[in-house]
Amino acid sequence: MSIVLFGPPGAGKGTQSERMVKEGKKTHISTGDLFRAAMKNKTPLGIEAKGYVDNGQLVPDSITIGLVREVLDANKEGDFIFDGFPRTSPQAEALEELISEMGVSPIQHALFLEVPKQVLMERLTGRRLCKDCGAVYHVKSAPTAKEGICDRCGGETYQRKDDSEDVIATRLEAYAKSTEPLKEYYQQKGLYIEIDGLGDTDSVFSRIKPYL
Numbered sequence: 001m002s003i004v005l006f007g008p009p010g011a012g013k014g015t016q017s018e019r020m021v022k023e024g025k026k027t028h029i030s031t032g033d034l035f036r037a038a039m040k041n042k043t044p045l046g047i048e049a050k051g052y053v054d055n056g057q058l059v060p061d062s063i064t065i066g067l068v069r070e071v072l073d074a075n076k077e078g079d080f081i082f083d084g085f086p087r088t089s090p091q092a093e094a095l096e097e098l099i100s101e102m103g104v105s106p107i108q109h110a111l112f113l114e115v116p117k118q119v120l121m122e123r124l125t126g127r128r129l130c131k132d133c134g135a136v137y138h139v140k141s142a143p144t145a146k147e148g149i150c151d152r153c154g155g156e157t158y159q160r161k162d163d164s165e166d167v168i169a170t171r172l173e174a175y176a177k178s179t180e181p182l183k184e185y186y187q188q189k190g191l192y193i194e195i196d197g198l199g200d201t202d203s204v205f206s207r208i209k210p211y212l
């Protein structure tokens with residue numbers, strides 16, 4: 001069965017998805033990663049998405065849903081972890097339609113990662129990523145051994161444009177307005193599970209593991 005992982009920006013969705021993939025043999029679909037890859041490769045989708053992503057706004061539903069449809073079309077087999085998708089009610093409805101229309105493994109749980117706002121700010125402003133392999137670091141809580149160099153592959157690390165304080169504020173607003181209502185959406189469906197997202201990666205993952 002598939003899993004939806006949602007929560008505010010900086011809640012740890014990407015980090016926990018990585019662990020979940022290793023443990024649960026599910027395929028990871030992160031719309032944020034897909035947009036960033038398209039932007040890096042300057043594809044038409046990337047060019048269209050860039051203005052929204054860099055400014056901390058949500059990419060319009062039609063584009064985002066179209067992207068997920070394409071990805072599922074290319075591979076519908078097995079179970080999925082939907083990371084950062086859906087982020088709006090229309091996306092949640094579209095995901096259900098795609099699942100039934102394409103015969104994709106249905107959603108078993110919608111896991112919500114709960115993290116207080118103050119902690120989100122600290123996590124996001126200190127986050128660094130590897131340009132080459134995408135490994136995630138934090139300047140204080142998970143620094144690279146050598147500043148600016150990825151421990152895993154030796155690539156250069158960078159700060160996401162949308163991890164600057166002013167853009168984070170816009171992302172948190174978008175989250176509160178469009179994504180938080182999904183809590184109720186999934187509660188009504190009986191799929192909602194709240195996970196305490198505070199603490200180190202292992203502790204948070206130990207709370208997620210029973211639902212894989």
Ligand code: AMP
Pocket residue numbers: 009031032033035052053054056057058059060064083084085086087088091162171
């Ligand atoms: P993330 O890596 O999940 O933090 O996503 C980075 C950015 O990509 C977001 O701030 C949005 O601009 C865009 N994005 C990712 N997923 C979605 C989505 N499901 N709907 C709309 N925009 C998205």
